[in-house]
Amino acid sequence: MTNAANDKFESTGAPSDVQSVLARLDDIGNEPRFVGKLSAHDNGMLEVTGFEYPLGYSGRVTATDGREISAEVVGFKGSRALMIPMVQDAPLRSGSRVLPYVKSNQAAVGEALFGRVIGPMGEPIDGRGPILTTENVPLAGQEGNVLRRASVTQPIDIGIRALNGLLTIGQGQRVIIVAGSGVGKSMLINQILDGVVADVVVVGLIGERGREVNDFVNRRRTKSDAVPTVTVAVPADHSPSSRLKAAHRATAIAEHFRSKGLSVVLVIDSLTRVAHAQREIGLAAGEPPTMKGYPPSALSMIPRMIERAGNDSDSGGSITAIYTVLADGDDLDDPVVDSARAIADGHIILSRSLAEQGVFPAIDVGKSISRVAVDIIEPEHQEAQLHFRRLWSIYEENRDLVLMGAYQAGNDPNIDEAMASWPLLVEYIKQKPRELVDLYTSVNQLSGLFAS
Numbered sequence: 001m002t003n004a005a006n007d008k009f010e011s012t013g014a015p016s017d018v019q020s021v022l023a024r025l026d027d028i029g030n031e032p033r034f035v036g037k038l039s040a041h042d043n044g045m046l047e048v049t050g051f052e053y054p055l056g057y058s059g060r061v062t063a064t065d066g067r068e069i070s071a072e073v074v075g076f077k078g079s080r081a082l083m084i085p086m087v088q089d090a091p092l093r094s095g096s097r098v099l100p101y102v103k104s105n106q107a108a109v110g111e112a113l114f115g116r117v118i119g120p121m122g123e124p125i126d127g128r129g130p131i132l133t134t135e136n137v138p139l140a141g142q143e144g145n146v147l148r149r150a151s152v153t154q155p156i157d158i159g160i161r162a163l164n165g166l167l168t169i170g171q172g173q174r175v176i177i178v179a180g181s182g183v184g185k186s187m188l189i190n191q192i193l194d195g196v197v198a199d200v201v202v203v204g205l206i207g208e209r210g211r212e213v214n215d216f217v218n219r220r221r222t223k224s225d226a227v228p229t230v231t232v233a234v235p236a237d238h239s240p241s242s243r244l245k246a247a248h249r250a251t252a253i254a255e256h257f258r259s260k261g262l263s264v265v266l267v268i269d270s271l272t273r274v275a276h277a278q279r280e281i282g283l284a285a286g287e288p289p290t291m292k293g294y295p296p297s298a299l300s301m302i303p304r305m306i307e308r309a310g311n312d313s314d315s316g317g318s319i320t321a322i323y324t325v326l327a328d329g330d331d332l333d334d335p336v337v338d339s340a341r342a343i344a345d346g347h348i349i350l351s352r353s354l355a356e357q358g359v360f361p362a363i364d365v366g367k368s369i370s371r372v373a374v375d376i377i378e379p380e381h382q383e384a385q386l387h388f389r390r391l392w393s394i395y396e397e398n399r400d401l402v403l404m405g406a407y408q409a410g411n412d413p414n415i416d417e418a419m420a421s422w423p424l425l426v427e428y429i430k431q432k433p434r435e436l437v438d439l440y441t442s443v444n445q446l447s448g449l450f451a452s
Contacts, residue, residue: 036081036098044239045284046071046083048098056140058104059083064091070101070121072241075285084241084281086120105140107252108133114200114228117217120246125233126217137256139248141308150311152345152372156263156320157439159195160188162363162429164442166385167348168373171263172311172318175370176271176340179350179362180330186212187433188350188361189269189324190219195436198227198320199262204250205233206243207273227265240277247274251308258317265320266309272326275302275336291335299335303343332367346370359430365392380451381443387450392425394418424449 036051038061051059053073060068069090071083085092108122110133117126124131152170169175179185193201205213213233220229230253234246247268254266268274278298287295309321323344325337330352341347346369354362366389374382395418401407402419409416428449431437437445 033100035100038092038094038096038098039080040094041092043284044084044088046085046092046098047077048081048083049079051081051083051098051100053081053100056105058101059098060101061085061090061092061096061098063096064093070104071098072104072245074241074281082285084239084284086239086242086245088239103136105138106136107139107249107256109135109137109253109256111228113230113253115221115230117231117233118249120232120234120238120242120249122249135256137252139245139252141248141252141255148313150313152311152376155376155439156265157195157197158192159197159436159438160191160361161431161437161442161445162361162365163192163348164437164439165381165428165446166365166388167346167363167368167370168377168381168385168439169320169346169370170372170376171320172309173345173370173372174306174309174321174323174343175346175348176323176325176337176344177348177350178325178327178332178337178341180327180352183350183352183355184360184362185324185326185350186216186269189267189322190216191361191431191433191436192322193220193226193229193265193267194223194434195438196227196265198265200254200257200264201227201229202250202254202257202264202266203229203231204247204266204268205231206247206268206270207234207236207238207276208269210235210237236273240280243273243277244281247271247305251305254319254321255308258312258319259315261315261317263318263320265322267322267324268305269324270326271302271305271323271340272328272336274305275299294335299339302336302339306340306343345372354426354429359426360433361429361431363429365389365425365429366396377443380447384443384447384450388425388428388446391418391421391450395422395425 034050034052036048038046039049040047055073058070058072061071063069070086073081074084075082112131112133116124116131119125152172154171155168156171158164158169163169177185213235220226232246232250234242254264257264275298278301279294282295282297287297289295309319311318325340327334327337349364349367350362351364394414398415
């Protein structure tokens with residue numbers, strides 16, 4: 001056994017199982033290792049000397065209770081590496097050794113992940129034993145030629161009547177769902193995953209409540225005809241580094257299956273909590289706050305993550321990405337909302353007013369848009385969409401006028417039509433939680449009701 005291996009086992013103790021042994025052997029490469037030393041711990045930020053590795057690299061710090069705590073390099077202060085630990089309350093002491101983790105920038109991928117729930121480092125958290133994957137891909141993705149991003153040319157069946165008919169989503173499109181708290185984002189995501197037609201689904205539950213993670217996993221397991229699903233879950237009480245790594249891991253897994261020519265649906269719930277994680281890391285590393293306290297790295301991270309999805313002209317695979325965005329205080333001009341909306345291929349706005357009326361999914365058709373719909377639907381379908389949107393817009397603009405009694409029926413035929421059609425408009429949007437409406441049926445119902 002090499003000296004490096006001896007150092008490894010002396011500093012961490014004997015491994016407890018085969019998986020631990022394999023993990024330790026993976027850390028022992030042919031390249032020389034730099035073993036760091038913890039010299040300071042201030043406000044969740046570790047300062048480590050002698051750890052000469054680049055940004056994004058991870059190490060393992062031995063805590064006083066014997067645990068190995070993963071930490072990631074997020075910056076430098078002179079010759080010291082600044083690292084964010086994956087566990088915020090771990091008992092660390094000055095002088096602890098920091099050992100490199102060579103696979104920190106790699107994501108284990110493969111069909112062995114189907115049906116499994118993993119954590120931010122790829123570890124199984126569903127109690128079903130180790131995951132025997134044989135391939136690894138870069139966690140942050142590979143920068144490729146922009147011309148490999150093929151156009152969106154065909155629709156994808158989502159199973160939601162309002163989305164299929166009014167905001168038709170294309171295969172390889174990137175969409176954000178924007179709403180305040182308690183308006184039905186999670187309900188809509190579950191409906192989409194119940195009805196979407198794809199080869200693989202990858203879900204990143206980032207910063208969710210622990211109960212919601214468990215509910216989601218149980219719902220997927222009870223659905224016998226569900227699409228093969230990989231779930232990456234990190235609850236809200238985990239460190240910002242864990243949340244950020246989980247989002248990158250989910251995206252890397254989706255990229256792998258796309259490279260195999262598969263149609264992949266990637267769901268990140270939520271992009272806002274990923275941005276919050278990057279904000280915490282950036283501020284701790286000394287970045288200056290800008291809009292609403294977000295440092296530049298938090299806002300620049302959003303387009304980098306969204307741009308990893310899309311169609312691949314070489315493999316023929318696709319990633320149709322859906323990101324939920326929390327609009328704090330229903331503020332649609334929030335920096336995260338604005339940044340995501342600018343780069344995505346469409347946005348779905350959920351209305352608190354509709355939700356309070358019991359309309360679910362509470363999609364505000366007037367404020368929502370699919371930027372690729374015009375390229376992937378038939379002219380008759382487009383005419384019906386435009387007719388529906390026109391009636392919706394006229395009703396929203398004149399509703400207060402009618403309620404105040406300032407408008408008399410018969411003065412404007414457009415307003416009269418919009419007021420008379422409003423129950424039909426709402427009824428078309430409404431859909432029961434377990435009800436699925438395929439693309440063909442959604443389009444036929446829309447054309448039957450609102451054809452010009």
